[in-house]
Each structure stands twice: as structure tokens, then as C-alpha cells.
Amino acid sequence: MAGLHPSPAGHPSSSSTTSSNPRFTPVSYGSEEERSEAGPAKSPNIPFPLKTNFEDYPDVGGPLSDIENEDAYNDGEELEGKLPNVGSALKFTPEEESEVVKRFDRRLVPFLALLYLLSFLDRSNIGNAKIAGLKEDLQLSSPQYEWLLTAFYITYILFEWMTLMYRAVPPHIYISLCVCGWGLVASFQCLATSFEGLVVLRALLGITEAAFGPGVPFYLSLFYQRHELAFRNGLFISAAPLATSFASSLAYLIVKFSRDGPISPWRTLFLVEGFPSVIVAVFAWYLIPDSPDRAAFLTRRQRMVARQRLEGSMDEHRQSRGSRFNWREILKTASDPKAYMAALMFFSCNVAFSSMPVFLPTIIQDMGYSSLHAQALSAPPYLFAFVVVLITAYASDRSRSRSPYLIGHALVSSLSYLTIALTGIYHSHLPPWLHTLIRYFCVYPATAGFFSAITIVITWSMDNRVEKEGKGASIAILNIIGQCGPLLGTRLYPESDGPWYVRGMATCSFFMIVTAVLAVGLRVMLQRMNRAAAETTYTIVQQGGPVDGDEERDELMGGGRRNGLERSSGEKALVYII
Structure with missing residues (x-):
């Protein structure tokens, strides 16, 4: 031309x-x-x-927005086949890419975090309801309360396969139905009049939340590159401690102002914290994009940039969208020991993750505080955890490393749990004010540790997968095995172990140590695989000669800009993030 x-x-x-x-x-x-x-x-x-x-040809003729009508743009499948095959990828500037990422950060991630906050709020507020009159009104025994917690996770585990539905159903429809579903079920808990009725509702709540939460990290991987995921997953998962803190603060207000109301405070709690999800589901239908191609808050060119920066070329994108599940990649992931090491780490973290949020109000009450004060004192540890999770995720993405942060937080959390357990054993040698102070303030690093570890484990499990099916399969394995942890965690703090709960604290300490050991093992395995790939199989070749050695070493350490090493034939191999 x-x-x-x-x-x-x-x-x-x-x-x-x-x-x-x-x-x-x-x-x-x-x-x-x-x-x-x-x-x-x-x-x-x-x-x-x-x-x-x-x-x-973005450098010719100025910006597209000057000459195009945005409303006339046909996105998604309508665009396929209409883009010319020019033999080279779309060219875009770093500034354009940065603007696309910022728009996702402002419009997509906060809304998903809000949805997860609502889901975790509806999941964990039973701990606040217990000391707000639920146990007395329904005459629940300690084993029955534990079954209420366990019933949620039984169905949560059984329906983990629904993670793959993000690839089969348009996400804006799928997520909206999930949010509406758990909002209705959570609200209906206020109508429970018996243990049997409440346990059925808790099981239904597990189904609706299993369909949403575990698949969101995979959904985010469709919009972000792997070195960007930890911070975005951190923003998403940090909604969990924020929700727990919010639940405790809200429970304090509800209990305080509804003591003399027409219904019990715990019923008001379930209704006030459950029904907002039904309203938010309507907004989810319009605000959740199905893919970068269909993000309404992006311009036409920004959609193309968002797609191109993840797919590498338009031809690869068409092939990816035109094909069905890559079953070979799913089978490859299912036979990969790294996927199971990550799943076992997730299992270990979940023992603490599932127990502390629902038992902390009871644990604090058993320290000698009133029900009202226990509700209030349950909030600050989770606010602290919220900040630590964000800092950890941001630092992990900046350094493009996972294992140091995971190992560090797991060890700190384990030490904190162990300190609480030892304080309970030797409490008779300490004045009451001192052992109460130690136990309460050790909750801060304990909760921050396992929340941060959860964030890194989820991100790390997807970092080293290329295909979307591989990411989805790794998340499915992670959750199917990892979500068995709550089956143990929800039974760690029976009333018979109060007020010190030495067994539960020691168990959580042990499993956080297991997390650290597995993280060290996975780090060593990935380092060896990177080294073997560099030394025996892959040679970085350029047309005029080999790539500079410093750049190669940077890439092997996971800090380079490329996603893999290049064979002399042009085929690329993944460089594992450690």
C-alpha cells in the first residue's frame, strides 16, 4: 500500500x-x-x-478515537475474522498497556473484591451470630455448631468442579447468578428455627459460593500477565480479612441496637449482612466483562491491546478462542506433582484460614470479655491482616518471586500459634493480664500470616501454567484438595478445650510449618527445572548470535521480561517463577 x-x-x-x-x-x-x-x-x-x-499501523494517522465511532464497534466474536492478517502483532506503546492495566485495576478488581467480601461475610458471620444468641435460641450443642461449619465446606468441596464453568458460561451471567444465589440463601438463615433447617441452608450456601470464589483467580488470569497476578489476587483475597473485620464491627452495632427489637439480634445479623448481595448481583450482570474483548469500560483500541498483550499474536488468540478445552493440557496438569504440592500447601493454610474467622469471637470471649466487647475486639486483627496482605502481594509482584514471602509468613504464623498454645499450657505461671495480652496480640501475626500465605499459594499455582485450561485445572486441583483443610479446621476449637484451646492452636502451628516446608521443596524443584532447561535443552539464539549472558541470567531468575527461553527452532519454554 x-x-x-x-x-x-x-x-x-x-x-x-x-x-x-x-x-x-x-x-x-x-x-x-x-x-x-x-x-x-x-x-x-x-x-x-x-x-x-x-x-x-498505530503510528500513522493519529489516535483512533479521533476518527472512529465507539458505538459502532462490534466486539467479541463479531470482530473475529474481520481483523486483517498482517503477519505481525499489533504494535502498542508501554503507556497504552499501562492505561489498560490501570482501567482493569480501577473497574474490575475492586468490584470482584466487593463480591468476595460479601461472600466471605455471609460465610463467616455465623461466628458472630453464635455469641449473639444463635446457640441459645436453637439450643445448639458444640458438635452441632461444628457441623454447621462443616456442612458448608462439604458442599464447597463437592462443587469445586464448577471452577471450569468460567470457560463454559459467560462470566457476567455466571457470576451474577452465583451472587444472587448466596445472597438469598444467606438471608434465609434468619428464618431458621432448628439445627436441621440451618444445616441445610449452610450446605446450600457452600454450593453457591463454591461456584464463585475458587474460580476468580483463574478469571483474573484472563486479564493480567502472570507477574501482575499476585497483587491483584491480593486485592481480591484481602477482602476476606476485611469482611471479617467488617462483620465483627457490624455485629457489634447490630447486637447493641437490636437487643430489644422485634427479632433476635442474630436473625437481624443474617438478614442485614445477607440481602445486600442480592442487590449487588444486578450490578454484576452489567459490570462484569466476559473477556478483555468485551470490557465496556475500554475503548476499541484498548480492547485490542488488552487481548494482544496476553495472547502474543492475533492468530494465537483466534486459535485459542476457536478451540474447545485443551484436554491434553488438563491431563498434563493432573499428572504434575507441582500441582499437588501447591494443593497440599493450600490444604495446610486452610486449616487456619477456616477456623480462626469463625472461632475468634468465642476465643476472645473466653479470655474474659463480654459478648459485646468480643465482637469489637475481633475486628482489629483482620484490619491488620488486610494491610499486610496488600503489602506482601505488591512486593511479590515487584520482585517477581513467591516462595520467600510464602515461607516467611508461614513461619511467622506458625510461631504465633505456637506462642498462644504455650501460653495456654503455662498460664498458671503468668499473671492474668499478661497471658491475655500475649494471646490476643499473637492473633495479629497469626491471621496476617495465613491470609498472606493463601494469596501467594493461589497465585503461584497459576504462575507456571501457560494454557487457560492448565490454569483452570490447577485451580480445580488446588481447591479440591485444599478445601479439605476446613473439614479439620472447623473442628479444632470445641468448647471442651476452652478457654485455652491449646490443641487447636498447636495444630494450626504444625500445618503452617508444613506449608513452609512444602514451599521450600517446590522452590528447589523449580530452580532445578529452570537450571536444567537452560543447561541442557534451551539455547537463547538471536539472528546475529547468542543473547547477552546477563539478560539470560536475569530471565532464569524469573526477573526478565520474556515469559520463556527460546529454542533455536523458535519454540518457547516456560521459565518458572520461584
Whole structure:
């Protein structure tokens, strides 16, 4: 095309016969030879307009927004087949890419975090309801209360396979139905009049939340590159401690102002904290994008940039969207020991993750505080955990490493749990004010530790998967095995062990140590695989010679910009983030 491509050898240039600005290329009535420069005509006797596709040449003609009508844009599948195959990827600037990421950060991640906050609020507020009158009104024994917690996780585990539904159902429909579902079930808990009725509702709540939460990290991987995921997952998962803190603060207000109300405070608690999810589900239908191509808050070009920066080329994207599940990648992930090491770490973290939020109000009450004060004192540890999770996730992404943060938080959390257990054993040698102070303030690093560890484990399990099916399968394995942890965690603090709960604290300490040991093992395994790939299989080759050694070493440590090493044949291999 004149003005864009050099003239072929042996043909005269047509630059003098066409407009210098391709944005306003006129209809050509020139000679046959001149028309052949721009492209073949369907008929040699019929003039035709020259067409220029500005998406493929962003440096020519200025920004697209100056000449395009955004409303006329057909996204998603309608765009497929209409983009020209120019043999090279769409060119975009770092500033354009940064703006796309910022829009996802502002419009997508906070809303998903809000949804997870609501789900975790509806899941864990039973701990606040217990000391707000639930146990007395329904005459629940300690084993029955434990079954209420366990019933949720039984169905939560059984329906983990629904993670793959994010690839089968448009996410804006799927997520909206999930949010509406758990909002209704959580609200109906206020109508329970017996243990049997409440345990059925808790089981239904597990189904609706299993369909949403475990698949969100996979859903985010469709919008972010792997070195960007930890912080975004951190923003999402940090909603859990924030929800617990919010639940405790809200429970304090509800109990205080509804003591003399027409219904019991615990019933008001379930209704006030459950029904907002039903309202938010309506907004989810319109605000959740199905893919980067369909994000309504992006311009046409930004959608293309968002897709291109993840797919590598338009051809790869069309092939990915045009194909069904990559079953080979799913089977490969299912036979990979790394997936099971991550799942066992998730299991170990979940022992603490599932127990502390629902038992902490009771634990604090058994320290000698009233029910009202226990509700209030349950909030600060989770606010602290919220801040620590965000700092950890941000630092992990900046350094492009996972294991140091995971190991560090697991060890700190384990030490904190062990201190609480030892304080309970030797409490008779300490004044009451001192052992109460030690036990309460050790809750802060304990909760911050397992919340941060959960964030890193989930991100790390997907970091080293290329295919979407591999990411989805790794999340499914992670949750199927890892969510068995709550089956143990929800039974760690029976009333018979109060007020010191030495056994539960010691068990959580042990499993956080297991998390650290597994993280060390996985780190060593990935380091060896990176080293073996560099030394025996992969050679970084450029047309003029090998790549500079410093750049290669940086890439092997997970700090380079590329996602893999390149064979001499051009095939790329993944470099594992450690």
C-alpha cells in the first residue's frame, strides 16, 4: 500500500501519485500499474477505493478515537475474522498497556473484591451470630455448631468442579447468578428455627459460593500477565480479612441496637449482612466483562491491546478462542506433582484460614470479655491482616518471586500459634493480664500470616501454567484438595478445650510449618527445572548470535521480561517463577 510498504523490486514507486496522509486516501482512478501497487482489483475496468486499516499501523494517522465511532464497534466474536492478517502483532506503546492495566485495576478488581467480601461475610458471620444468641435460641450443642461449619465446606468441596464453568458460561451471567444465589440463601438463615433447617441452608450456601470464589483467580488470569497476578489476587483475597473485620464491627452495632427489637439480634445479623448481595448481583450482570474483548469500560483500541498483550499474536488468540478445552493440557496438569504440592500447601493454610474467622469471637470471649466487647475486639486483627496482605502481594509482584514471602509468613504464623498454645499450657505461671495480652496480640501475626500465605499459594499455582485450561485445572486441583483443610479446621476449637484451646492452636502451628516446608521443596524443584532447561535443552539464539549472558541470567531468575527461553527452532519454554 502506498505510503506504508516499500515498492517491490523492479516496480516504480507510486508515492508521488498518492496522498501523503493515508488517513484521507482518495479513490484512485490511476493506471492499472498504479492500482496494482495498492492491491489487486476485482475487475481491471472498475475503480476501487484504497483501504487502510489503522489498527495495524498505530503510528500513522493519529489516535483512533479521533476518527472512529465507539458505538459502532462490534466486539467479541463479531470482530473475529474481520481483523486483517498482517503477519505481525499489533504494535502498542508501554503507556497504552499501562492505561489498560490501570482501567482493569480501577473497574474490575475492586468490584470482584466487593463480591468476595460479601461472600466471605455471609460465610463467616455465623461466628458472630453464635455469641449473639444463635446457640441459645436453637439450643445448639458444640458438635452441632461444628457441623454447621462443616456442612458448608462439604458442599464447597463437592462443587469445586464448577471452577471450569468460567470457560463454559459467560462470566457476567455466571457470576451474577452465583451472587444472587448466596445472597438469598444467606438471608434465609434468619428464618431458621432448628439445627436441621440451618444445616441445610449452610450446605446450600457452600454450593453457591463454591461456584464463585475458587474460580476468580483463574478469571483474573484472563486479564493480567502472570507477574501482575499476585497483587491483584491480593486485592481480591484481602477482602476476606476485611469482611471479617467488617462483620465483627457490624455485629457489634447490630447486637447493641437490636437487643430489644422485634427479632433476635442474630436473625437481624443474617438478614442485614445477607440481602445486600442480592442487590449487588444486578450490578454484576452489567459490570462484569466476559473477556478483555468485551470490557465496556475500554475503548476499541484498548480492547485490542488488552487481548494482544496476553495472547502474543492475533492468530494465537483466534486459535485459542476457536478451540474447545485443551484436554491434553488438563491431563498434563493432573499428572504434575507441582500441582499437588501447591494443593497440599493450600490444604495446610486452610486449616487456619477456616477456623480462626469463625472461632475468634468465642476465643476472645473466653479470655474474659463480654459478648459485646468480643465482637469489637475481633475486628482489629483482620484490619491488620488486610494491610499486610496488600503489602506482601505488591512486593511479590515487584520482585517477581513467591516462595520467600510464602515461607516467611508461614513461619511467622506458625510461631504465633505456637506462642498462644504455650501460653495456654503455662498460664498458671503468668499473671492474668499478661497471658491475655500475649494471646490476643499473637492473633495479629497469626491471621496476617495465613491470609498472606493463601494469596501467594493461589497465585503461584497459576504462575507456571501457560494454557487457560492448565490454569483452570490447577485451580480445580488446588481447591479440591485444599478445601479439605476446613473439614479439620472447623473442628479444632470445641468448647471442651476452652478457654485455652491449646490443641487447636498447636495444630494450626504444625500445618503452617508444613506449608513452609512444602514451599521450600517446590522452590528447589523449580530452580532445578529452570537450571536444567537452560543447561541442557534451551539455547537463547538471536539472528546475529547468542543473547547477552546477563539478560539470560536475569530471565532464569524469573526477573526478565520474556515469559520463556527460546529454542533455536523458535519454540518457547516456560521459565518458572520461584
